[in-house]
Amino acid sequence: MTLSVAFFCILVKMPRVKGAQAGRPSSAKRRLAEHFAAGEIITDMAKKEWKLGSPIGQGGFGCIYLADRNSSKSVGSDAPCVVKVEPSDNGPLFTELKFYQRAAKPEQIQKWIRTHKLKYLGVPKYWGSGLHDKNGKSYRFMIMDRFGSDLQKIYEANAKRFSRKTVLQLSLRILDVLEYIHEHEYVHGDIKASNLLLSHKNPDQVYLVDYGLAYRYCPEGIHKEYKEDPKRCHDGTIEFTSIDAHNGVAPSRRGDLEILGYCMIQWLSGRLPWEDNLKDPNYVRDSKIRYREDIAGLMDKCFPEKNKPDELAQYMETVRLLGYAEKPLYQKLRDALLQGLRAIGSRDDGRLDLGLVENGGPRARTATKKRKTGIESTESSVEDMECSDAQTEEATQTRSKTRKRVQK
Structure with a gap:
């Protein structure tokens, strides 16, 4: 895998492989996500509105965009979140979504931090998800924290x-x-x-x-x-x-x-x-x-x-x-x-x-200026961010094939 695919904003990533990988699903079996314009508004299941910013990555079946809560302002390069969008009949996002919904809600993480007296916990926070219709097609999306280098x-x-x-x-x-x-x-x-x-x-x-x-x-x-x-x-x-x-x-x-x-x-x-x-x-x-x-x-x-x-x-x-x-x-x-x-x-x-x-x-460490926001944010350089086509729940039986890093 190239370094440009090292970051996967929704945190489903392809394993790095040294050689050809057998058993991966054909891209022809899944639809690609179409491009969404900056400023598009999506509404999650909790009825919260999110505004999309610039696209910062595209993989086999989905796209990643900067995202922030909807307001009159455009989404800038310092946006605190990212959103992955993929056709709803694809599956890569579905599996990860289940984990985040069960175990990564901000209130769950914050409670654990308090009760265990931690300064922070390195589990990305889940901010919302839902379905979005565009041009007669349905798309699944999930909003996550934004991160930096791996x-x-x-x-x-x-x-x-x-x-x-x-x-x-x-x-x-x-x-x-x-x-x-x-x-x-x-x-x-x-x-x-x-x-x-x-x-x-x-x-x-x-x-x-x-x-x-x-x-x-x-x-x-x-x-x-x-x-x-x-x-x-x-x-x-x-x-x-x-x-x-x-x-x-x-x-x-x-x-x-x-x-x-x-x-x-x-x-x-x-x-x-x-x-x-x-x-x-x-x-x-x-x-x-x-x-x-x-x-x-x-x-x-x-x-x-x-x-x-x-x-x-x-x-x-x-x-x-x-x-x-x-x-x-x-x-x-x-x-x-x-x-x-x-x-x-x-x-x-x-x-x-x-x-x-x-x-x-x-190299000397440089201080990073914090952005005041209600959402804990992290940064990722644009060139590091790209979505992937990691295997999905629909392919549970072939899971081992998608995760092997063995040259055939």
Whole structure:
């Protein structure tokens, strides 16, 4: 996937692939969205009116526009929201919409922030959705927060390294997100740098996106059973996906935490041991299984120097011991990461220190001016935003094919 498709405003994104991907639906089977003019008014299910601004992205089946609450003013480049519009008989938006309606209403997120005494929670807020008729055709739309750059770009610009403090700070905030979505019956299943977006209001805030293929692992409080399905083997982004997913088992809480562990190791070391042969998913799976039983060996392989990040080994060991349906002790995992911060003479100060590298050194961070608005907003550069044709609820049975990052 090109960098221009790294941002998906409604947070359903295509996985990045290195080669041809089998099993994707033909674009001929779905209608493309027509262009909406700036200033068009749409009304959501709560009867709130929204005004569209300039288009900032177009994918296979939908378009993305800047958006703001309807007023006499035109929607400017500093608009706090984005809206994705797609023909209502298409499906990519439908799946994600269900997640946001169940788990991402602003009042739900704010209540969690208050009760858990957080400064923020990196779950994008859902502001509205509905159907809109234009020229005799029906379109589905959803309004979301607007975001900035994804971490993959920043990671690559930093020579594929994040500092130990940055990795630990990022992971503490991602753990906050995972605990929240897990408690709302969902798992993410595809945590990676390109699915982590920054807020423009605060460059120290990171948001986990792409819930178009999130899995409801515990509907109505009943956990899905462990069951291996050969048709779903290796589902996810191959270098990060969990051992369960490699075996065709439905995503679970321990899988999300395992994926985050692999991300932390890659962000800090620059490379995972199995990245030399991603074309062979069985090799990747077997490597992960081998290192799961030899976490010390994994640390030696990735961090040959003497000063090893013991907190990552402790984190991976805790995750290794989790049962498939077991509820994780999130605070125990946080405590391990906090111990890592203390080991380097730091603390959880909320700063990500993601300054890009220039001439071998970090670029100075610049303050971002906040825009006063009733809606928490974030910014994304126009060139980073593009909608995608991620697989939909109608294609649940082919879900694993749409998420594999395996060259055929």
